[in-house]
Amino acid sequence: MNTHKNARLTVSGRALLVQRILEEGLRPVEVAQSQGVSVRTAYKWLNRYRVEGKEGLQDRSSRPKFCPHTLPEKCQEQVLELRRQRKTYRQISQDLKVGHSTVGRLLSRNGLNRLAYLEPPPPVIRYEYSQPGGLLHLDIKKLGRFNKPGHRVTRDRLKGRSYHVGWEYAHVAIDDNSRVAHS
The missing domain is CATH 1.10.10 (Arc Repressor Mutant, subunit A)
Known part of the structure; x- marks a missing residue:
């Protein structure tokens, strides 16, 4: 503690x-x-x-050693089994005559509160070209230039604009095999 x-x-x-x-x-x-x-x-x-x-x-825990209102182990297992069958909180609480919040608390504690948690996510299959330098991914980023500070610095939206200054471009190339990037 x-x-x-x-x-x-x-x-x-x-x-x-x-x-x-x-x-x-x-x-x-x-x-x-x-x-x-x-x-x-x-x-x-x-x-x-x-x-x-x-x-x-020594410090002691203030948590009670026994709680008379806890669900029996058999009922807890039934809740978890029904959840694995993809039943909703409401269906489980109606089938077992257990409170909706009790079902939610039990499922959260066991990591089954979301249906997505019942099935593990599929593994990520990463594509990789076999020859270095054989396949490049190209991207172009367009960046606006300015010749004076903007409204975020001056706090004046009317006087802080930069007109007809132009653009700058960042060209990025990434090798598919080695994932080396060059800008």
Whole structure:
């Protein structure tokens, strides 16, 4: 777990709290005041240390160990199987009498929330000419020239135009075999 920068007690702070109470003989009220926490918090960490030792001072996950409302494994497998048969969320929830949002959450967790995810994309077949220099791809890019800054610099659309200045062209050639480009 990540403790935030303003946390009153980190793991080392909890160990210091317990050390001051047990080894130095200070009262929990005094230690709690000196470390800026409540007395109840001091007793909580002291009791955890007495029961679990140093492991009791570590951060714990706030996630519950058991949730009585989770779908049974059999029902979860049925949802996934129906999705693999390309059924929609609504069809699955009506067939199994499970909530629409529950189906969506389960499919997202298993990476089947989009129908496109059911089939892997086809591999890209790259064409390559067998002889270097035998096939070139040519492209021409037309670029407008300007002789003074435009409206994006001057913020004036009327005075910032460049009239009759001309064009520049960039010619690009790419070899099909080696993919070497020249401009």
